Amino acid sequence: MDAELVARLDALQRRLDYVVERQRWTESLIEEMTPVVREALTAVSGPLAAAEARGWFAAARELGGLADRLVEAYGPDQMHELADHLARIFDTVKSFTRPEVLELAQDAAEVLDHADDVEPMGFSGAIRVMRDAEVQRGVAVALELLRHLGQAHEPGPPRPDAAPVSPGTPPPGVPRPVPRAPAPASAPAPAADEVVTWRGHAFTPEGFLVDPSTWTEELAEQVAQALGIALTEEHWAVLRWARADYLDQGASPNVRRVAAGSQVGIRRMYELFPRTPGKTTAMIAGIPKPVGCV
């Protein structure tokens, strides 16, 4: 057979595979549901966040009782069967007292009710049974739930008796973290009261320089001395590489990266900067604590 024919047969085979694949996995469901769900999310996220910010949920939590009423509607056996996830949702649902939210809860409960043949799952036993059919159904249930959520009306103005306390607001007296200009992701901003001043420079309680741009070689000598390290040219090569890498990357390198980049090797790093070479290097080089990124 000539090569072109083989190639064409091959392409045909793939096209067939693809068609079979498409049928086996019911994409159409997702295709149809996606715009609906996306809309529902957009419609509902904003108002709910606003509601939360205004303290409705916090206020409602104080009132309580709603969940008990909802839970009474189900027998204990049913509740058991519905497993944790229902209880979890009720837990949250109990926060709502507004009528449309109640309606919504009702809908949600109905939707989930149809899921009541989902067994509570022991770890090794039941998940093994969770084959595709169930998982698909799980997705369908979730999507259906979201559709109902999407029908919730936009909340009106806050109720006069709602306490205007947002769970996101710290109690008075606790200073908020200082907002910062865009900074490397790896350096969490210390709260204002968490800064230690040493030799005229601000450090985190762990000993990392707060503002890397205020670093000087003299400061490095002082920090190293305080840590019991006498800096040699070999140390300096490492420190310079780490600092340059931080300035380039916006994130402090970890020990392996410094060892590779400055070509000293990990073993030697432990000799030069004993115990915690990655952190010690960062402390002396005046850059934030290296964190492996999540």
Added chain:
Amino acid sequence: MRELLILGGGTAGTMMANKLVRALPDGWRITVVDRDDRHVYQPGLLLLPFGTYTARELARPRGGLLDPDVRYIVSGIHRIVPDERRVVLDDDTILRYELLILATGAHLHPERTEGMLGPGWRRDVFDFYTLEGSEALGARLDAWGGGRVVVNLVDMPIKCPVAPLEFAFLADAFFEERGVRGKTEIVYATPLDGAFTKPVASATLGGMLEARGIELATEFAAESVDGDAGVLRSYDGRELPFDLLVTVPLHGGSPAVVRSGLGDPAGFVPTDRHTLLSRDQDRIFVLGDATDLPLSKAGAVAHFQGDVLLANVLRWIEDRPLLPGFDGHANCFIETGHGKAMLIDFNYETEPLPGRFPLPGIGPFTLLEESHTNHLGKLAFRWVYWNVLVKGQELPMDARMSMAGKWR
């Protein structure tokens, strides 16, 4: 024909090819290259050793996942030559390109830890990041009668950074259900100074280890494995004896990237964190685990990057300025055992916080808190992965992170 070449047909490459084939103007052809025709659903590798899945359920031919209008070549990639805009395959075939997307993922390097591939390998020393490793570990766990288990990640970055923690939680639950937890010690050894990287999540997860009686060894930088003696040693001279070592080997970039001189010291490609263009090459975009970005190496991240990359590839073709759209959005489910899971959601600037997701105040998923719904979510993710994510379909979620519903 104008050539858009995608190197790597894993999560990111497959997803991107399927997205682009629907969006590119006429006159463009998309080619994907990968070394084999087996696409593994990697998140399933965590659950495989505990009998949740079989190996067969986790792998599919790559060809069937790619749109038929995408050309697919099975071959090792030898080298990229950016100055000449060509890629050399292992059999010396040359592919030319006008635009290149690097999606070559991360490569595991067990050989870089002394002794890891020595006498105990796949007998007492296992990884669960490969299909073969995960399957072999499953057989070992099935026959487990008690002893000391050390779970260790050699160093960051790794794919799905919570996976080793999840493994520890799942192992705890698994041994308990098998009635051998009392005869089993579990130690979690990490090079980090806590259970996890970001402070709020680290405190929560650390507490969970403690509650489960899992010993935590921090700042443990693994240097060598002695498979015969059953000892894991660190650079600072600490020793952890084990009967079973479950390790996450060192990660690096693809050898093809390293050979081409496009990587940083670890082999990851310097990438603009907002536009996803290579920082050194103006015809190369980088996606997924292959980047050097300070982010989780996770499929969810590749997905969120995909939306931004799609817009930027089209802009690049039309010669318009690129959008700095990517905010580092990532989220992941964390299996905690006994049919429960947690969910975390974060980006470059914001660490994981408690709250509800994706609907503020409602959920149904709970952030930084265990629930059964989350576990169902994780299981449902496999279906979503094959049918939505790698197919390049939209997910009902915005690529940008929302602070709504999160508590500080």
